[in-house]
Amino acid sequence: MTSRRPRTKGPDLASVARLLADGTRASFCLALLDGRAWTATELARHAGVAASTATEHLHALVRGNLLAEERQGRHRYVRLADPAVAELIENLAAMAPDQAAPPRSLSASGRRRALAHARTCYDHLAGTLGVAITDAMTERGLLDWEHGLRLTGDGRTWLAKLGVTVPAATRRPAVRPCLDWTERRPHLAGAVGAALCGHAFDAGWISRIGSTRAVTVTSEGRHVLCDQLGLSEELLSRR
Amino acid sequence: MTSRRPRTKGPDLASVARLLADGTRASFCLALLDGRAWTATELARHAGVAASTATEHLHALVRGNLLAEERQGRHRYVRLADPAVAELIENLAAMAPDQAAPPRSLSASGRRRALAHARTCYDHLAGTLGVAITDAMTERGLLDWEHGLRLTGDGRTWLAKLGVTVPAATRRPAVRPCLDWTERRPHLAGAVGAALCGHAFDAGWISRIGSTRAVTVTSEGRHVLCDQLGLSEELLSRR
DNA sequence: GGGACGCTTCGGCAGTCGCCGAAGCCTTGT
DNA sequence: ACAAGGCTTCGGCGACTGCCGAAGCGTCCC
Numbered sequence: 001m002t003s004r005r006p007r008t009k010g011p012d013l014a015s016v017a018r019l020l021a022d023g024t025r026a027s028f029c030l031a032l033l034d035g036r037a038w039t040a041t042e043l044a045r046h047a048g049v050a051a052s053t054a055t056e057h058l059h060a061l062v063r064g065n066l067l068a069e070e071r072q073g074r075h076r077y078v079r080l081a082d083p084a085v086a087e088l089i090e091n092l093a094a095m096a097p098d099q100a101a102p103p104r105s106l107s108a109s110g111r112r113r114a115l116a117h118a119r120t121c122y123d124h125l126a127g128t129l130g131v132a133i134t135d136a137m138t139e140r141g142l143l144d145w146e147h148g149l150r151l152t153g154d155g156r157t158w159l160a161k162l163g164v165t166v167p168a169a170t171r172r173p174a175v176r177p178c179l180d181w182t183e184r185r186p187h188l189a190g191a192v193g194a195a196l197c198g199h200a201f202d203a204g205w206i207s208r209i210g211s212t213r214a215v216t217v218t219s220e221g222r223h224v225l226c227d228q229l230g231l232s233e234e235l236l237s238r239r
Numbered sequence: 240m241t242s243r244r245p246r247t248k249g250p251d252l253a254s255v256a257r258l259l260a261d262g263t264r265a266s267f268c269l270a271l272l273d274g275r276a277w278t279a280t281e282l283a284r285h286a287g288v289a290a291s292t293a294t295e296h297l298h299a300l301v302r303g304n305l306l307a308e309e310r311q312g313r314h315r316y317v318r319l320a321d322p323a324v325a326e327l328i329e330n331l332a333a334m335a336p337d338q339a340a341p342p343r344s345l346s347a348s349g350r351r352r353a354l355a356h357a358r359t360c361y362d363h364l365a366g367t368l369g370v371a372i373t374d375a376m377t378e379r380g381l382l383d384w385e386h387g388l389r390l391t392g393d394g395r396t397w398l399a400k401l402g403v404t405v406p407a408a409t410r411r412p413a414v415r416p417c418l419d420w421t422e423r424r425p426h427l428a429g430a431v432g433a434a435l436c437g438h439a440f441d442a443g444w445i446s447r448i449g450s451t452r453a454v455t456v457t458s459e460g461r462h463v464l465c466d467q468l469g470l471s472e473e474l475l476s477r478r
Numbered sequence: 479g480g481g482a483c484g485c486t487t488c489g490g491c492a493g494t495c496g497c498c499g500a501a502g503c504c505t506t507g508t
Numbered sequence: 509a510c511a512a513g514g515c516t517t518c519g520g521c522g523a524c525t526g527c528c529g530a531a532g533c534g535t536c537c538c
Contacts, residue, residue: 017259026252173387
């Protein structure tokens with residue numbers, strides 16, 4: 001092993017990177033990008049490894065502060081420790097070649113289409129829907145990309161009118177572009193992206209399909225998104 | 240090897256992360272964060288490995304699109320491929336524990352102090368100086384942190400008056416906070432940070448100490464920075 | 479043209495790490 | 509109290525990767 005004896009001073013990049021350098025751990029992290037907490041066994045099955053193997057990987061990720069764990073009864077739930085971790089993983093994913101295999105079964109293909117259409121990405125919306133919302137907000141002057149991404153004054157009042165609480169200023173950027181690996185185009189992330197997505201769930205505009213990352217737009221949601229952003233009926237009713 | 244047979248679809252996180260998961264390769268990347276091009280042998284000596292070893296690592300990094308290479312005569316120069324790569328490395332570094340060993344020799348300690356005071360970080364300014372400039376710009380209303388980092392209108396005219404060309408809108412954010420691992424506080428990065436730093440070199444406000452990342456403020460620079468940002472004489476003459 | 483220098487290729491060695499299954503612990507539910 | 513299920517610990521195996529030195533190729537400079 002070479003990364004145990006760092007030859008130069010400075011931050012220990014390698015120790016963090018090594019956590020993500022394994023296919024199994026990476027697949028855990030990608031799964032956890034949905035922002036929810038998974039149990040150890042769920043992740044093990046998802047990645048196709050034995051429970052014992054998953055345990056060891058999870059320990060490493062938790063010790064490395066990439067994941068946070070929470071124990072409930074006989075379950076061990078883990079989730080990404082931090083929005084910063086989610087951002088790091090997104091950046092890494094955007095840089096990586098997408099080596100998606102063509103879906104094998106019909107149901108897999110349906111799942112894949114649903115995912116591509118609308119899904120959560122950590123704590124905000126991605127997929128065709130996420131990109132469409134971002135584009136529409138830009139067209140209407142709610143977002144400004146002129147010098148980096150920015151929420152305009154109009155954007156703030158628009159959100160307030162919808163009932164979305166714009167979070168107070170924190171370390172976390174209010175708006176941030178997140179590069180999607182199916183769309184290859186940026187969509188709205190950051191504190192505002194998360195607030196908007198959370199509100200959409202709370203207000204019943206969208207709901208999860210089963211327990212996956214995929215979401216579907218309710219009829220309520222179709223009304224609001226068409227009214228407020230002019231999203232096409234065609235896009236909204238697709239699934 | 241486990242990352243060669245990905246069990247799940249999606250971007251191949253692990254293949255990118257693996258490139259940074261080795262201590263030697265990570266040290267290359269950290270060195271290259273100074274934004275300059277290094278030769279293979281320089282990097283080998285820097286990391287304390289044989290030239291043959293460095294060659295192999297560099298090949299891997301270039302093939303993985305993290306580095307760009309340029310051959311000149313018998314030299315092979317490499318640099319970070321992209322500002323996005325620099326950003327990725329910074330993010331990773333900010334997440335990693337800083338395991339700096341206490342400097343052993345007196346000259347090493349001097350070097351370290353100079354580095355901590357003022358240095359380049361990829362293509363912008365970091366260290367005490369970089370943070371001080373960022374703070375001063377914020378105090379004077381040239382930067383706004385209210386909802387993520389933003390360059391204000393005043394900021395734009397201030398830059399123009401100084402002769403700094405504000406780059407046109409591109410994919411790269413104009414302003415971006417970069418978290419410094421000595422200061423642990425954000426300083427100005429992004430296209431504007433790069434332009435400001437470049438101008439400071441061109442106009443002779445700062446110059447490199449030897450061929451390191453450390454910079455020193457010239458008397459010219461002391462005037463300008465004191466006039467324009469009210470930086471203290473004490474800070475500016477320190478080295 | 480010859481020597482110095484920078485880079486590359488090629489074995490070969492050693493250390494690490496990921497994987498599994500078996501056995502054991504703890505919580506939950508009957 | 510017992511069974512079931514989730515999680516953990518512990519060897520042990522196999523594979524990969526990083527490291528080096530020697531030898532070779534190309535470029536530069538005398």
